[in-house]
């Protein structure tokens with residue numbers, strides 16, 4: 001019997017009607033003869049609401065307690081989905097992350113999965129039942145509840161699909177697949193039928209949050225076929241699979257954007273070996289994820305180093321830099337949260353020059369200044385002012401004829 005993992009995001013279980021629709025779809029899938037494991041997110045904006053509540057109550061927010069709080073959201077949806085399934089005569093059992101055997105490290109609010117001990121899920125499946133698992137959460141070796149970072153239910157689903165040897169992992173969401181750009185910003189964006197793991201990774205890493213980055217990594221590393229599709233229309237969506245000969249390597253597959261990054265500049269850094277190493281080691285020791293880095297040529301023996309970090313890491317990152325000023329002999333630290341990144345992703349870039357030139361020409365035509373640039377073999381990213389990013393996405397989508 002085929003085994004499917006079906007993950008339902010927040011909008012897919014946002015209210016009672018949506019939960020009944022999900023249960024109906026699970027029951028239909030069971031009737032086709034497939035075994036199903038369900039993974040659910042918290043209802044609607046529940047996680048955001050809990051995050052705000054924590055800010056209202058506390059300045060310190062011990063991360064163990066944050067995880068305890070946030071994990072409550074997914075518990076609500078899993079039990080309601082099981083109740084709705086019971087009404088349809090489908091035997092279903094809910095499991096928290098820890099009950100599902102999802103073992104993580106102890107990094108609260110951004111835990112990584114270490115192991116999956118899925119015997120209880122296997123037992124439920126063997127008994128003909130449907131396990132319904134709370135996404136986004138696990139348990140550390142010290143037996144504390146942990147969460148996997150925002151969007152982490154995708155990771156739960158893909159990790160379970162890998163552990164259980166599922167035939168596919170279906171990610172149900174509020175759009176009908178992965179598009180050539182965020183359809184909320186570019187209404188004429190095109191749904192992609194097939195995307196390679198490598199492209200999906202770059203799309204997720206550069207802001208296309210339709211699939212969380214960690215889950216895209218997990219899917220590639222364990223060759224889990226992903227099917228991103230709509231829980232509103234149930235039409236076939238986008239398959240994320242190994243790159244193959246049938247897949248024409250499009251020059252550009254998607255334009256993505258990310259407004260959650262921020263920029264830090266350390267000015268007047270003496271131009272000596274070892275100083276950049278010292279700076280970025282300290283940032284890494286504080287778990288600050290650095291993305292783009294720009295260092296100017298030194299004019300009078302000093303240079304400015306700018307880099308980007310996730311907005312959530314801005315304060316810590318800037319504090320680390322300020323603390324190092326005397327040791328580095330640098331003059332100042334400044335921050336800028338009003339930046340955004342626009343990126344082009346496409347496997348065809350590997351072999352085609354000219355993408356960079358057309359990208360820069362397009363942004364220039366819109367009067368958009370490029371503050372930083374970074375590339376990989378299948379991606380080009382430009383940092384621009386955040387108020388210009390939507391114009392940039394639309395212009396690039398049109399320039400590369402992606403509609």
Ligand code: ADP
Nearest residue numbers: 009010011173177178179181182184208209210
């Ligand atoms: P869920 O709650 O189901 O996990 P998310 O909000 O995390 O849903 O992800 C779905 C959203 O991702 C869509 O509503 C869409 O606005 C956004 N998105 C961004 N980039 C893309 C893209 N390239 N293709 C499809 N959706 C995208």
Ligand code: ASP
Nearest residue numbers: 041047136150151152153
């Ligand atoms: N509920 C969590 C969040 O909003 C996890 C998820 O939905 O994937 O980030």
Ligand code: MG
Nearest residue numbers: 009151209210
């Ligand atoms: Mg999501």
